[in-house]
Each structure stands twice: as structure tokens, then as C-alpha cells.
Amino acid sequence: MGTTPTEVMAFPNIRAIVRDNGTAEVIVAGNSRIVPAGDSVQELRNNALALIVGEARTLQRPVRVRIEDPEGHGELIVHPDNKFESVSYEPAPARRRAEAPETTPASVAPAVIGTVPAPAPEPAAAPATATATATAASVDARPWPPAPATVPPEPQTAAVVEEAAPTRRSLKETSFLVSAPVLEPATQGWRGTLTRLGLRMDPSEEELSEREDVRTVSQHWPGPRTIAVVNRKGGANKTPTVVMLSAILARYSGAATVAWDNNESQGTLGWRTEKGAHARSVLDLIDASTELLSPSTNAAEIAKFVHHQTADKFDVLRSDENEEGDHEVTAEEVDIAHQVLTRYYRLVVMDSGNTARAANWRRMIDHTNQLVVPVTAIEDRAEAARLTLQTLESRGGHDAELARNAVVIVSESTDAKRSMSGDALKRAKDEAQRIADGFAPFVRAVVRIPYDPALVNGPIRYEALQSATQRAWLAAAAAVAAGF
Structure with missing residues (x-):
């Protein structure tokens, strides 16, 4: 009994490609395997199918295969016991075979006349067989049927009549480089x-999703990028978000990264x-x-003003912590600090205060490339986030574009404890999902973060988090x- 196609897993992704230049490859989950050479397209097909049967036997189950060759493309199910089932097949557009010209060139005439006398009628046996075979191939919708072991060789007459002089391909149309990336083996789980x-x-x-x-996050982009982390409500996880984004982007991309506390007075x-x-x-x-922007200043001078995170590989520019001071950062000062930081860093991640009307908050938005909320x-934190996005959207222009392309990060309540009952934990997760679903239609992306006690109090370290976090x-x- 055949296997219903929907019952066969599409994993791993398998493609078998046979080319008209005499080469073929089988690609399993992105890993290219060269098919042994053959004397014909059908032999290349059989060799490719043998590799796929081996894959099915390794997995101990049928596998799906996308097949491509000069005659068409389709989908096949290959079983470990060497059985094959067709799922779909679409022949390639018909290509005209090379036909013998009405007037045979003088240089070819002796060979043709010697095999097929010119005045005699077309031979009945061999040509009829060739014609029948060609007709069957043109209407058969089964992809890649294995060639029978007893298929007789094609008559020499047909070969002489149908084979045309080979067409020289341009060197621009070929390459010796393997186009498919090599898939590294699994490193996780069983x-x-x-x-x-x-x-x-x-x-x-x-x-594979984690690798992607x-x-x-490991990419490099042209020019500096500025991320603003905003929510007009305190306790919304802004500072942990700044730290985690800075740590991950610095660790993986290797880009010089600074986390800047752009609170108008004193931040955390x-x-x-x-x-x-x-x-x-x-x-x-x-x-x-003035000194830091001078062309003669060494890049290492910035270390006098920032605090390096030795484990997580980014720097921190702190807000003013003078409790006796009453200075509030102005829009002009934001411009100056941003100009300095983008000279020394490729990535600036800005923490923010809770006042969207403050001059430094609004000027931060002017410099922002990516908004994170x-x-x-x-519910009150979620409502504050909604109002923050609504405020930006109502301003139009650059602010509205940032709101539409924002990334919302929903963290499970920090009030959740390991000692909570199963029902309470479920309610906390359901509430996080409800809030995430509520934001999804209005922003570019929404990501959920599980509760982790390492984010609640004290210095934040990436390595201190649970693996799921x-x-x-x-x-x-x-x-x-x-x-970006």
C-alpha cells in the first residue's frame, strides 16, 4: 500500500538535481552530495535515487524529494525498501530535437548513406522502437522511474540521426564553485x-532557527546604528532590555557597542x-x-568616560549621579553626546526616562534607527507602552515610522515566583501572551521573554540567565x- 504524501515528513529538505552537462547533486538540508557520474541522464537519476534511498534507510522512514532535471521537475516519495511514489510532476517545455536537414551536408552524407540508404524507406524495426520510446517519455508523468536492468541499447541508427553536434557552452554559464552552503552537523540535543x-x-x-x-545578530552594517528603548512607565524592564540587547549584539557581532543612560536627570x-x-x-x-571629536585624539581616550563590561563586552555611559545637582540634559547636549559616541562606536543602545515630552527624550528619537518598547x-505597563507608541505615531514622519517598525518585548511578570502554583504561573503566561497578541498587529515584531530571577535585582550578566531566557x-x- 502506498504512503499518503501528507504522512511523509518534509524534514530534512531534500533536493535532487540532474543537469544536462552530465553532473548531478543531492542536497540534504543544505548539504550538497555529489552524485557519481553516469553515461546517461537516466543513469545519473538512478545514482541520485540510490543516495536518497540510503538517506531513507538512515532515517528508517520514507522521505520527500524535490527532483529537477532537463525534462521537468516534481516531487517524489522514496522508501527505505527502494520503492518510489510520485507526488507531482511537471514536464519542462518541449524542446525541439535536432532534425536531419533536408539536404545532407557533403561531409556527413557518406556516413548516413552507409547506414540508411537514401532511396530506401525508413527501417521498420529499430526506428519504430526509438519512436515508441520517445513518445512514451514525452507523455509519461512519472518522475524519474528507475531504468530497467534489461533496457537494450539504443540502435546506432537512431543515435546517428538524432544526435546533433554538441553546442559549446560559454564559460560564463558554468562554475566550479559549490553554490549550496555546507550544513554543519547538529551540536544540540540528542x-x-x-x-x-x-x-x-x-x-x-x-x-537551525537559533543559527539563523x-x-x-552577527551581521555588520554600514554606518552606526542607534536603538532607543522606551516606555513612559517605570518598572517596564527598560534597563534590563538595554543591558541584554547590548550584551548579545556586542558578543555576537563584535561591533563596538555602548549603552547610554539618556535619563534627563538620574537613571538606573x-x-x-x-x-x-x-x-x-x-x-x-x-x-x-571638543577634545574627543578632534582628529588627533586616540580612540582609546573614550575609556576615560565609559564603564566597560568585562564579561559582556560592551561599554556603559552613565547618567549624572550627583544627587545634589539639578542639571537636566538638553536636546543640544544629546546631539553632542551622540556625535561623540557614533565616532567611537558602531552601535548605540539608549536607555530613557519616563517623560516623552522631555527635550532629551524627543531628541533621542530624532537620532533613533530602531525603536524597542x-x-x-x-496591564498598566502595557497601557503605557501603547500610549508611547500612539504618541510617536501621532507625530507623523520619522516618529510614526519608528512606531510602525518597533519591536515590542513582553517579559513575564517579575512578580512571578518559582513558588507560585501551577494555575498562577499559567495565568501569568496567558497574560503575557494576551499582551503580545494585542501589540502584534501594530508593530514589526513582538518577542516574549520568560521570567528569570537573574533579571530582577543586582548587576545583570548574560551568563547568569537560564538557557531558555x-x-x-x-x-x-x-x-x-x-x-538595521
Whole structure:
């Protein structure tokens, strides 16, 4: 009994390609395997099918295969016991075979006349067989039927009549480089365990998704980029979001990254990160801006004003922490500090205060390339996030574009505890999902972050997070980097 196509897993993605230049390859989950050469297209097909049967036997189940060759393309199910089922097939547009000219050139005439006398009628046996074979091939919709072992060779007469002089291909139409990327074996889960034991396994869909997120956050982009993390409500997870995005983007991309506390007076970013050997803040950097912007100033001079995070590889520019001071950062000072930082860093991640009307808040938005709106799964934080986006959208222009392309990061309530009952934990997760679904139609991306006690109090370190939390923040950083 045949297998219903829907019952056969589409994983791993398998393609078999036979080319009219005598080469073929089987691509399994992006990993190219060269098919042994054959004397004909049909022999290349059989060799390709043999490789796929081997894959089916390794997996101990049927596999789906997309097939492509000069005669058409389709989908095939290959079983471990060497059986094949056609799912679909579409022949290629008919190509005219080379026909013998009405007047045979003098240089070819002796050979043709010697095999097929000119005045005699067309031979009945061999040509009839050739014609029948060609007709069957043109109407048969079964993709890649294996050639019978007893197929007689084509008569020499047909070969002479139908073979045309080979067409020389341009060197521009070919390449010796392998176009398909080499897929590295699995490193995670039981597949990774089997790989380490010597049985090469392809990665799971989850591992492939993680690799894609790593690729996204590891990219380099032309020119500096500025991320603004905003929510007009305190306790919405702005500072942890700034730290985590800075840590992940700095770790994976290797780009010089600075987290800047753009609170109009005194922020908390300095409390949640590592302190350097000095106590300088953004006001000191602004005072030294003329020197820092001088062409003769060494790049290492910026270290006098920022606090390096030794484990997470980014720097922090603190807000003014002088409790006796009453200075509020102005829009002009934001311009100066941003000009300095984008000279020394490729990525600027800005923390913010809670006042969307403040001059420094509005000027921060002017410099922003990507907006991030963090929110904990508490309704007043979510409502404040909505109002923040609504305010930006109502301003139109650049502000509205930032709101439409924002990334919303929904963290499960920090009130959640491990000691909570199962019902309470479920309600917390359901509330986070409700809020995430509510924002989804209005922004570019929404990412959920699980509760993690390492984010609640004290200095924040990427390595201190649980693995599920690290994975979620990687997805969040990838969503942000996709907007660069």
C-alpha cells in the first residue's frame, strides 16, 4: 500500500538535481552530495535515487524529494525498501530535437548513406522502437522511474540521426564553485550527542532557527546604528532590555557597542551594570567633546568616560549621579553626546526616562534607527507602552515610522515566583501572551521573554540567565537587528 504524501515528513529538505552537462547533486538540508557520474541522464537519476534511498534507510522512514532535471521537475516519495511514489510532476517545455536537414551536408552524407540508404524507406524495426520510446517519455508523468536492468541499447541508427553536434557552452554559464552552503552537523540535543559519537546528524528545526538568529545578530552594517528603548512607565524592564540587547549584539557581532543612560536627570543603568575605575558620566563626556571629536585624539581616550563590561563586552555611559545637582540634559547636549559616541562606536543602545515630552527624550528619537518598547505583563505597563507608541505615531514622519517598525518585548511578570502554583504561573503566561497578541498587529515584531530571577535585582550578566531566557533574548536581539 502506498504512503499518503501528507504522512511523509518534509524534514530534512531534500533536493535532487540532474543537469544536462552530465553532473548531478543531492542536497540534504543544505548539504550538497555529489552524485557519481553516469553515461546517461537516466543513469545519473538512478545514482541520485540510490543516495536518497540510503538517506531513507538512515532515517528508517520514507522521505520527500524535490527532483529537477532537463525534462521537468516534481516531487517524489522514496522508501527505505527502494520503492518510489510520485507526488507531482511537471514536464519542462518541449524542446525541439535536432532534425536531419533536408539536404545532407557533403561531409556527413557518406556516413548516413552507409547506414540508411537514401532511396530506401525508413527501417521498420529499430526506428519504430526509438519512436515508441520517445513518445512514451514525452507523455509519461512519472518522475524519474528507475531504468530497467534489461533496457537494450539504443540502435546506432537512431543515435546517428538524432544526435546533433554538441553546442559549446560559454564559460560564463558554468562554475566550479559549490553554490549550496555546507550544513554543519547538529551540536544540540540528542542529534548533537549522536554527532559527537561519530554518527553525523543534521540539526533540528530548533537549532537551525537559533543559527539563523545568531547569523542575524552577527551581521555588520554600514554606518552606526542607534536603538532607543522606551516606555513612559517605570518598572517596564527598560534597563534590563538595554543591558541584554547590548550584551548579545556586542558578543555576537563584535561591533563596538555602548549603552547610554539618556535619563534627563538620574537613571538606573549604572546601578545594574559593572562600574569602571572612575565615576564619570555623560556630563563629563559632553564637557570633553571638543577634545574627543578632534582628529588627533586616540580612540582609546573614550575609556576615560565609559564603564566597560568585562564579561559582556560592551561599554556603559552613565547618567549624572550627583544627587545634589539639578542639571537636566538638553536636546543640544544629546546631539553632542551622540556625535561623540557614533565616532567611537558602531552601535548605540539608549536607555530613557519616563517623560516623552522631555527635550532629551524627543531628541533621542530624532537620532533613533530602531525603536524597542519593553513591557512587563502587567496591564498598566502595557497601557503605557501603547500610549508611547500612539504618541510617536501621532507625530507623523520619522516618529510614526519608528512606531510602525518597533519591536515590542513582553517579559513575564517579575512578580512571578518559582513558588507560585501551577494555575498562577499559567495565568501569568496567558497574560503575557494576551499582551503580545494585542501589540502584534501594530508593530514589526513582538518577542516574549520568560521570567528569570537573574533579571530582577543586582548587576545583570548574560551568563547568569537560564538557557531558555538566553535563547529568548537572542530572538529579541535578532528581531531588533533585522531592522538595521
